[in-house]
Amino acid sequence: MGEKAMGPLFLFLTVLFFVGSQSCPEVCRCVAKKKYGRHIADCSYKELREVPLGLPSNATTLTLSVNHITVLRGDSFEDLFDLQALWLSYNEISNIAKGSFAFLVQLRAIDLSHNRITDFPWGDLSNLTALQQLKLSSNLLEKVPADAFHTLKDLRSLWLSDNRLTVLSEGTFDSMPRLSLLQINHNPWNCSCKIWWLKTWLENTSVSIPEKESITCAAPERRKGLIFGRSLSMDCMRPSVQVVYHSHLGRGILHGGLSVLLHCTAMGTPPPEIRWKIQTSSQNVAISGANVEEGGNSLADTTSKHSKRVPFLVFKNGSMVISEFNKADEGIYTCQAQNDAGSQEDSVSISLASSESLADQPQKNIQDSKPQNKSCYPKSEEKIVVIYLSPVLPKTSSSGATGHELWPWAALLVSFLLALSC
Ligand SMILES: *[C@@H]1O[C@H](CO)[C@@H](O)[C@H](O)[C@H]1NC(C)=O
Ligand SMILES: *[C@@H]1O[C@H](CO)[C@@H](O)[C@H](O)[C@H]1NC(C)=O
Ligand SMILES: *[C@@H]1O[C@H](CO)[C@@H](O)[C@H](O)[C@H]1NC(C)=O
Ligand SMILES: *[C@@H]1O[C@H](CO)[C@@H](O)[C@H](O)[C@H]1NC(C)=O
Ligand SMILES: *[C@@H]1O[C@H](CO)[C@@H](O)[C@H](O)[C@H]1NC(C)=O
Ligand SMILES: *[C@@H]1O[C@H](CO)[C@@H](O)[C@H](O)[C@H]1NC(C)=O
Numbered sequence: 001m002g003e004k005a006m007g008p009l010f011l012f013l014t015v016l017f018f019v020g021s022q023s024c025p026e027v028c029r030c031v032a033k034k035k036y037g038r039h040i041a042d043c044s045y046k047e048l049r050e051v052p053l054g055l056p057s058n059a060t061t062l063t064l065s066v067n068h069i070t071v072l073r074g075d076s077f078e079d080l081f082d083l084q085a086l087w088l089s090y091n092e093i094s095n096i097a098k099g100s101f102a103f104l105v106q107l108r109a110i111d112l113s114h115n116r117i118t119d120f121p122w123g124d125l126s127n128l129t130a131l132q133q134l135k136l137s138s139n140l141l142e143k144v145p146a147d148a149f150h151t152l153k154d155l156r157s158l159w160l161s162d163n164r165l166t167v168l169s170e171g172t173f174d175s176m177p178r179l180s181l182l183q184i185n186h187n188p189w190n191c192s193c194k195i196w197w198l199k200t201w202l203e204n205t206s207v208s209i210p211e212k213e214s215i216t217c218a219a220p221e222r223r224k225g226l227i228f229g230r231s232l233s234m235d236c237m238r239p240s241v242q243v244v245y246h247s248h249l250g251r252g253i254l255h256g257g258l259s260v261l262l263h264c265t266a267m268g269t270p271p272p273e274i275r276w277k278i279q280t281s282s283q284n285v286a287i288s289g290a291n292v293e294e295g296g297n298s299l300a301d302t303t304s305k306h307s308k309r310v311p312f313l314v315f316k317n318g319s320m321v322i323s324e325f326n327k328a329d330e331g332i333y334t335c336q337a338q339n340d341a342g343s344q345e346d347s348v349s350i351s352l353a354s355s356e357s358l359a360d361q362p363q364k365n366i367q368d369s370k371p372q373n374k375s376c377y378p379k380s381e382e383k384i385v386v387i388y389l390s391p392v393l394p395k396t397s398s399s400g401a402t403g404h405e406l407w408p409w410a411a412l413l414v415s416f417l418l419a420l421s422c
Helices: 003-019 122-127 193-204 362-368
Strands: 029-033 038-042 061-063 085-087 109-111 133-135 157-159 181-183 217-219 237-246 260-269 273-280 284-288 312-314 319-322 331-339 342-354 383-389
Touching: 237 331, 237 383, 260 273, 260 331, 260 342, 273 312, 284 312, 319 331
Parallel strands: 038 061, 061 085, 085 109, 109 133, 133 157, 157 181, 237 342, 342 383
Antiparallel strands: 029 038, 237 260, 260 319, 273 284, 273 331, 312 319, 331 342
């Protein structure tokens, strides 16, 4: 028998032996390393323009590096459930369909460096909980969502260097307890207060950050070229905010009913913007900026979508007046202060109780409707205001005419409770 016949036969038998009924694309080389339980499909350096079809479905490593692949389709890696390593560096990938990686739940390492990726299917990462290495360096990424890495509890190394990132949201790297290597150098960082957190984080983290001297500012103009280290001075201060309840309201602005005055004091650099959030049992209202002039005239339409009356008057000085405060206005009043360096909020819960019903526990209701503790930093105590009303029947009026504008507010009692902080 000639060598010529033996070759293909041997190859056929080998493939049969190692791959079983599994296929292997002609251009690739599929090898099984039984001892390690690894099945490698190597299709690198093949001038490929697409991910080849017919990849062995139990491949654990797929190498497609150094080709001309431009697109990854949603089904490019379909059925490769066992894949643990996916090498795609040095291609021309610019387009990755959502879901391309979503079912690669065993994936531990993925290398997409040296491509042309502008938009990564970040949502896919939420399925890749086994991922330990994510290499996205040398691409054209401009943004990384704040929660992109939130499920990657096992991630150890993350390459984002050589991209077009200008800013990252605070906490982007917080959910990766095992992270030990992070590359973010060679990006055109915008050194505004939005990224101030990163500067302090870098100073303090135990994660290894190579090429720190190449983490530099590209903007603003006055910081261009400066290195992100200790010497970079940035005048930034997170907002601090406090809501205070004022029991008395000067006459003149409003007439009739009980008017509640809250004042929100916010500080920070740059000066924070204030936003009120009102959460009652029947509505959620958000008001950004003032909606009345100092004199009390309504400025623009209220941002409240649900209510017709304008019960929440927000002044430029940070005060808010709730006119004709009644049962329906009971709820949580939150002032949120935000600037580029961060955001903080402070709340006060306000409820009404009549003196006859001192025994009902309005606090209980309030605690039940406590807002969700999305952001517990920095901790703040919960303030609860309970306004106890003592209706005194007007002498001249029959009991039928106890419209609330006639009620003298004999007793206003304020209680501040220290509730559990976050
Ligand atoms: C694929 O899995 C089957 C069944 O576990 C196995 O017999 C076969 O050898 C595997 N393929 C490769 C490439 O090893
Ligand atoms: C990815 O995760 C989502 C939510 O956890 C799940 O609904 C979806 O089926 C997963 N996708 C795949 C392809 O496994
Ligand atoms: C940098 O960030 C600041 C603050 O967010 C923004 O106003 C400015 O336009 C940004 N500059 C560039 C060049 O992106
Ligand atoms: C650095 O970490 C220490 C301990 O975790 C902390 O006390 C300190 O405030 C941190 N410094 C900065 C600049 O974040
Ligand atoms: C803010 O302005 C309103 C309307 O002029 C006024 O009633 C209120 O007392 C002011 N608040 C403070 C804290 O000065
Ligand atoms: C609120 O904080 C507690 C304690 O940190 C946490 O267990 C809980 O899940 C948080 N609730 C929400 C809605 O985030």
